[in-house]
Amino acid sequence: xxxxxxxxxxxxxxxxxxxxxxxxxxxxxxxxxxxxxxxxxxxxxxxxxxxxxxxxxxxxxxxxxxxxxxxxxxxxxxxxxxxxxxxxxxxxxxxxxxxxxxxxxxxxxxxxxxxxxxxxxxxxxxxxxxxxxxxxxxxxxxxxxxxxxxxxxxxxxxxxxxxx
Numbered sequence: 564x565x566x567x568x569x570x571x572x573x574x575x576x577x578x579x580x581x582x583x584x585x586x587x588x589x590x591x592x593x594x595x596x597x598x599x600x601x602x603x604x605x606x607x608x609x610x611x612x613x614x615x616x617x618x619x620x621x622x623x624x625x626x627x628x629x630x631x632x633x634x635x636x637x638x639x640x641x642x643x644x645x646x647x648x649x650x651x652x653x654x655x656x657x658x659x660x661x662x663x664x665x666x667x668x669x670x671x672x673x674x675x676x677x678x679x680x681x682x683x684x685x686x687x688x689x690x691x692x693x694x695x696x697x698x699x700x701x702x703x704x705x706x707x708x709x710x711x712x713x714x715x716x717x718x719x720x721x722x723x724x725x726x727x
Contacts, residue, residue, distance in 0.1 A: 565590075565592045566592065566649045566650045566651060567650055567683075568595045568644065568648055568650035569594060569653075569656075570596075572601050573696070574606040575613065576613070576714070576717060579694035581620055581624065581714065582656075582687065584621065584632070586685055587654040590654075594633075595635050596621060597636075597641070598610065598613050598635070598636045599638070600637065600638040608720070616717055619716055621634065623714075642676045646677065646680075651681065652680070653673065655682060655685070656687055657685070658693070669682075670682045699712050700721070703725045706725070706727050709721060
């Protein structure tokens with residue numbers, strides 16, 4: 564069984580993330596969504612909220628197209644998380660060249676830690692390349708409309724945090 568791990572903070576999950584999840588699902592038998600705790604980023608949503616949002620959106624994907632998706636919170640090294648869930652592939656989404664520089668460094672470090680785990684990059688769909696959770700939160704905080712960037716349930720959660 565080919566198991567892939569798609570890690571991120573998903574604070575919040577966006578349509579860009581969902582595009583990568585759906586496309587990654589076609590490459591593996593089981594896709595594990597690793598929801599990083601990452602206290603350094605100071606997430607807007609709690610871990611429980613982020614896990615719940617990811618589970619809800621992934622359930623919609625699997626009901627529509629099938630496949631197996633598990634949601635797994637983690638706080639350890641990415642490579643250790645991959646080992647914990649039995650992943651042989653780490654899936655990363657790329658939006659722009661700036662993403663590539665960071666990801667290139669991460670791949671080098673991860674390969675040094677465990678050369679048996681590959682990293683696969685999926686380019687964001689052209690319609691989704693500008694979407695970043697950080698920008699979505701800023702737009703929502705300033706009263707802007709984020710419905711083009713997040714699923715409806717996530718939009719509702721953002722509106723609850725940042726009433727207009």
